[in-house]
Amino acid sequence: MDVTVLVLVVVFAVLLFIGVPISVSIGIASIVTALTVMPFETAVYTMTQKMVTGISSFSLLAVPLFVLSGNIMNNGGIAKRLVNFAKVIGGRIPGSLAHANIIGNMFFGSLSGSAVASAAAIGGTMEPLMREDGYDPAFSTAVNVASAPTGMLIPPSGVLILYSLVTGGVSISALFIAGYIPGFLMGLGSMIVAFIYAKKKKYPLTEKTTMSYKVKTFLEAVPSLLLIFIVIGGIVGGAFTATEGAAIAVVYPLILSAVYKSITLQDIKIIVLRTASTTGVILFLVAASSAMSWIMAYTGIPGAISNAILSVSDNPIVIMIIINITLLIVGTFMDLTPAVLIFTPIFFPIAMELGYHPVHFGIILVFNLCIGIMTPPVGSVLFVACGITKVSIEKVVKPLMPFFLVLIATLFLITFVPWFSLVLPTLFKLI
Template sequence: MEWLVIIVLFGSFFVLLGLGVPISFAIGISSLLTIGLSLPIDSAIAVISQKMVSGLDSFVLLAIPFFILAGNIMNQGGIAIRLVEFAKVLGGRLPGSLAHVNILANMMFGSISGSAVASAAAVGGTMAPLQKKEGYDPAYSTSVNISSCPTGLLIPPSNTFIVYSLISGGTSISALFLAGYIPGLLMGLGLMLVAGIIAKKRNYPISPRASRSEAIKKTLDALPSLGLIVVIMGGIIGGVFTATEASAIAVVYTFILAFVVYKDVSLKQLPSIILESVVTTSMVLLLIGASIGMSWAMANADIPYLISDALLAISENPIIVLLIINLVLLVVGVFMDMTPALLIFTPIFLPIATDLGMDPVHFGVMMTFNLCIGICTPPVGSALFIGCSVSKVKIDQVIKPLLPFYAVLFFILMLVVFVPSLSLALPQFFLGY
């Protein structure tokens, strides 16, 4: 009976996805069919409805619409070009400097906007013509943009960690935010190392040195944007406000920045920004609600324990089990976007990881890093499609240039998995976690 439940749940889910059903509806329908195996259909509908509503009744989830609104304001506020100019100051003298600028700008813009796709579009759209003008191979420059745009999903503030905190049963958001810094920076530095080696071999140019006055001006222009990270994380670490309260502060900060300081956004644009944020929020929350229903259906059928027993039957060695989990997540990331993958597979793999002695914060960073790689991979990687679209390069042209970047990302992922201190050092130092 248990394996019948697994077949019905995942079989119907992937069939519905294959038919083009929106993922939130596919999750809800497959969960309903699964619960219907043990309950009358009217009772199954009542149960899944109650689970969706009760799951969304969470103070933590208030942070998501606020961070989405703050990100949309920043996206419209001319932030990308200022961060690109600041990145030129930081990385402008390295071999193949524009590739390093692209990576640094993605790290900063992604962390501020909280969106890899927005980062790929905004930074990539700015950098692609500059790199083409300097003689860079378009496929190479596109691969740099695609592989680096997810770095901001690890460097806080990150909606991904908020979602994980909810689905994992209340893991500290503050600890998750701090835990993402070192892996996120390692991710960016690893990509810069690969980009530098390739640039050296191809003799890509070094950008002209900026004058001192020009460097100071570009730095001062970017500091207000980067100040958002300082305000948010400083307030959270200092205990001034919670992560949820920080999201509301982020909206006020970005509003003042875009409308008063930079003046790149007018009040006439505000309704459309709010509407876009509402639409995005409704999609995310519907997905979360449906996934909570699926989590209950899986727990009710003991699916996590069945999968745990199956994994431990293969090997009881923690290293082997973690490698299997990561390989499964890498495959899942190829076919599924980050948020639904996080929502569906956290309840399955987190109990296994904790039984092996892994901290929930460490597991959340590992899972997020893993799925960051997934959104850069074909056939359905969102960052891959957006990156190719803005640079007008075909997907098949960037697969080969992406391979060395995939290799370094996988290497750093293994470091994050098997060296827990990379994720836990900052939460332990600042929060005593």
């Protein structure tokens, strides 16, 4: 087993270091590792078979559908209406535009299920407004970076669907409902930091608006917000599955965009091609990770790592701190999807042995990795947000640090207080 661990880690690390795409690196490392324990023909045939069966899942169909839904909303004029409503909610408090950015990301992220799409759509809308009001561009970027990942927790979330598949059937409905409070806490923590920073910098308040404008803005946002109630309500209520809900999440914003006259046939062609490209990357990644998960289980790697971690201490608090720190480090070097696919099989058995509920651990895992996608050197949300505002990563890191520290504190709160993750699924009798 020691040889297989060494082969897997070294081959994977070397391939990543020389710039090989992560999905290809995972696939090659898995095959090379298999060759250390079985003949060539058997290794190639088995790994190929595991890759095919890894994506042969009806539930997995929800992922490309949610990607398509997010792309439609990103191009269909929905983000602007949500931002206007978020500005009304932000009100006349210090950092009101920053709060609007955060609330907008929470809304749009929950609709699109994509942190990158949310950072692009909401950040692109808010950036000129915040710059015009005198906000430091580096701070504006940091606000967008810190709040965009909330959509990975607030359902519908493709990452939680992947976690359910990897763990062998943890309830998707329970995971979706469990993400609401942690996602809200992530947004609230960012708002607290934004409030303190804006108070210190004395940023201007937004102009007063009339009640009629607030009502008009709310009514304009209602059709978009209804998608949340339709999809999540239908899934939790048992009216349809997560995959069927994802199909509805495609049709509804498409109709909405047509009503708004904000999308054309040419736009649809571009959206479908972009979705196909993104889906191809995701599914190949899932396939390669399925092969890696199988060879790790075959050679006993997860069990060995589990025993090594459990031998450090018999204190569950210490062990969960080790797991959290490990995932935070992993998140800085690996994107969210491959990290979930690779590290769930390793840490999930440990969490179960410690007595953690599968739904609770799923929220902990995703929250951890959400922090990772906002940190260099591989923070996808960080790169997108910086590209929108044309601010260098070096300048964004300093104002981003307070957000990072608050999110770390929130992570440990969620880790050691299961109530935040389990109260809603229990209330809805999903667990």
